[in-house]
Amino acid sequence: MAYVKKLKPIIPFLLFFLLAFTYTFILAKPINLAVTDIGRHLVNGREVIAQNWQILYKNTYSFSMPNQPFVNHHWFSGVVFWLVYSIGGFHSLHLFHTGILLAFFGLFFVLLKKHSSWLMSFLLCLFSLIFLAGRTEIRPESFGFLLLAIVLLIIQKIRSEKQLSWKTSTILIITQLIWVNLHISFVFGMFTFALFTLIEKTITKTLNKNNQNKLIVTTILMGLVNLINPNTIQGALTPFMIFQDYGYRVYENQNLWFLRNMYQGPVIPLVFIISLIIFLIILFMEFPRNYIFEKAMAITGVFLGLNALRNTPLFVIFTFPLLAQAMYQLVKIIRKKITFEQPKLTSFLAITIPFLIIWISLGSTDVFRKTNKGFVFGLIPNQQEALNFLNKLPNNAKVFNNYDVGSLLVFSFYPDKKVFVDNRPEAFSSDFFQNLYIPMQNSDTIWQQALAKYDFNFIVFGHKDLTPWAQAFMKARLRDQAWKIIYIDETIIVFAKDIPDNQDLIKQFMVEVPLSRLRI
Structure with missing residues (x-):
C-alpha cells in the first residue's frame, strides 16, 4: 500500500509517457515533399530572412499568375521552419515539429484532467489519436493547436482563480500577436477568448466587475493586435475571405x-x-x-x-x-x-476494457500502418535523388506541373525557376483552375494552345494524382512521341520535350516505363 502511495505522484507522468510514445510513433514517418506544403513554407522563411518582401503579398513563385495578390498568412511559420531546417536539415525540422505536437498533446492531457481525472484524460487522449493521426505532416497549423491549448488552459486558470491579472492578459495578447503571423487558425484563439468573455459577462458572472472589465479590454486588444501583420486588415480578415475565389476542390x-x-x-x-x-x-x-x-x-x-x-x-x-x-x-x-461485490476487480476492468478497446481501434486503422517500420525521421527514400535530378533542369526551363507537386518544385526551383501552379488555391484565380489548368489536361486542343502560349519544354507530374483530368493527361503524354520520360520514382515523373535543346538530357536519362508502374 505504501508502495502504491509513493507511485501515485508519478502516475500522470507515466500515463503521458505512454501517450507521447504512441503519438511519436505515429508522427515519425518520413516526409514526402511531393504531397506536402513544407517545401514552400521553407522557401517562404528563407525569402523573408533575405528580405524578399514580395512573397508576403504576391504569387511570386508562379510564372502563370505572378501578379495575383496573395495574403501570406503563415509567413512566420516559414521563418521558424527555415531556422530549424538550417540547423540539421529535414531531420531537425521533423524532430522540432514532433516536439511542437507533443507539447500540444501534453497541454491537452492537462486540460482534459481539469474536467475529469488523470485516467479519464489518458483514455480520451488515447482515443483522440484516431483523429489526430490524420494530420501528421509538418504544417503551420500545428502551432495553432499548441496555442489554442494554451488559451484554453489560461481560461481555466482565470476561472479557477476568479481573476484575470494584467500579466495573464499580456500573455494572451502576445500569444495572439504571434499567432496571427503563424497561421490562419489565429481566428480560433480570438473566438475562444471572446466567447468566454461574452458568456462570463452576460451569463455565468463568476468574476467581479473589475475582472470582467479586464476580460473585455483583453478581448479588444487581442482583436486589435490581429492587425499587426504584413497585410494589416486584409490579413486579419483572411479567415473570412479565403474561400471567396477558391477555384480548386481540395479533398481535406x-x-x-x-x-x-x-x-x-x-x-x-x-x-x-x-x-x-x-x-x-x-x-x-x-x-x-x-x-x-x-x-x-x-x-x-x-x-x-x-x-x-x-x-x-x-x-x-x-x-x-x-x-x-x-x-x-x-x-x-x-x-x-x-455497489460492486469486488470493487478492485471492477475498477481494474473499468480501466482495462476501455484501454483495450481504444488500443485495438488504433491498431485496426491506418494509424499504425506505415511503409517504414519504427521511428523514421527525415525524407522518404530517394527523395533527395529527385531533388538532385530536378536541379539538373536548365534555369530557362519552362515546366508544366500539376497541383500536388507545386510545393516540391518551389523548394527545388525558386528563385532560379518558377512553377506553373502550386498547392495554394487562394493564390490562383478560380478562372485559372476552371478554364485553364483542368481543361488543358482534359483536352488535347487546349493543351496545344497552352503549349504554344507558355512554351513548355519539361513536365514534372505527381503520377499518383487520381483526379480524372490528371489521369487523362498522363495517358495522353505517355502516347505522345513529342515527350520523353527522363526520370521517375515513387511519386513524380519528369518528361522532356523532344527538341534539340533537350537532347543531352534525353540521351543521358531517358527511361522506358511500363504502364503497370503508374496508377492510370
Whole structure:
C-alpha cells in the first residue's frame, strides 16, 4: 500500500509517457515533399530572412499568375521552419515539429484532467489519436493547436482563480500577436477568448466587475493586435475571405457528409457518433452553470468537425473537454448508485476494457500502418535523388506541373525557376483552375494552345494524382512521341520535350516505363 502511495505522484507522468510514445510513433514517418506544403513554407522563411518582401503579398513563385495578390498568412511559420531546417536539415525540422505536437498533446492531457481525472484524460487522449493521426505532416497549423491549448488552459486558470491579472492578459495578447503571423487558425484563439468573455459577462458572472472589465479590454486588444501583420486588415480578415475565389476542390476541405462514401477509416463515422453524443449530453445532462462555455465550445467543435475533414483535430480540442466532464460525472453516478461485490476487480476492468478497446481501434486503422517500420525521421527514400535530378533542369526551363507537386518544385526551383501552379488555391484565380489548368489536361486542343502560349519544354507530374483530368493527361503524354520520360520514382515523373535543346538530357536519362508502374 505504501508502495502504491509513493507511485501515485508519478502516475500522470507515466500515463503521458505512454501517450507521447504512441503519438511519436505515429508522427515519425518520413516526409514526402511531393504531397506536402513544407517545401514552400521553407522557401517562404528563407525569402523573408533575405528580405524578399514580395512573397508576403504576391504569387511570386508562379510564372502563370505572378501578379495575383496573395495574403501570406503563415509567413512566420516559414521563418521558424527555415531556422530549424538550417540547423540539421529535414531531420531537425521533423524532430522540432514532433516536439511542437507533443507539447500540444501534453497541454491537452492537462486540460482534459481539469474536467475529469488523470485516467479519464489518458483514455480520451488515447482515443483522440484516431483523429489526430490524420494530420501528421509538418504544417503551420500545428502551432495553432499548441496555442489554442494554451488559451484554453489560461481560461481555466482565470476561472479557477476568479481573476484575470494584467500579466495573464499580456500573455494572451502576445500569444495572439504571434499567432496571427503563424497561421490562419489565429481566428480560433480570438473566438475562444471572446466567447468566454461574452458568456462570463452576460451569463455565468463568476468574476467581479473589475475582472470582467479586464476580460473585455483583453478581448479588444487581442482583436486589435490581429492587425499587426504584413497585410494589416486584409490579413486579419483572411479567415473570412479565403474561400471567396477558391477555384480548386481540395479533398481535406470538403464536408464530412460529402466524403462519407469516399473516406476509408473510422474518423468520419466517429465524428458523426460523437456529435450525436455531444448533443444528447447538452440536452439531457446537468452541469454546473459555468459549463455553458464548454457547451458552446462543443457545439462549435461539432460544426467545425462536420464542415471539413481538416478540422477533425479542432473537433477534438473543442468537444473533448465537455465529453471528459460528462464521462467523469457518469462514472461518479454509477459508483454512487451501484455497489460492486469486488470493487478492485471492477475498477481494474473499468480501466482495462476501455484501454483495450481504444488500443485495438488504433491498431485496426491506418494509424499504425506505415511503409517504414519504427521511428523514421527525415525524407522518404530517394527523395533527395529527385531533388538532385530536378536541379539538373536548365534555369530557362519552362515546366508544366500539376497541383500536388507545386510545393516540391518551389523548394527545388525558386528563385532560379518558377512553377506553373502550386498547392495554394487562394493564390490562383478560380478562372485559372476552371478554364485553364483542368481543361488543358482534359483536352488535347487546349493543351496545344497552352503549349504554344507558355512554351513548355519539361513536365514534372505527381503520377499518383487520381483526379480524372490528371489521369487523362498522363495517358495522353505517355502516347505522345513529342515527350520523353527522363526520370521517375515513387511519386513524380519528369518528361522532356523532344527538341534539340533537350537532347543531352534525353540521351543521358531517358527511361522506358511500363504502364503497370503508374496508377492510370
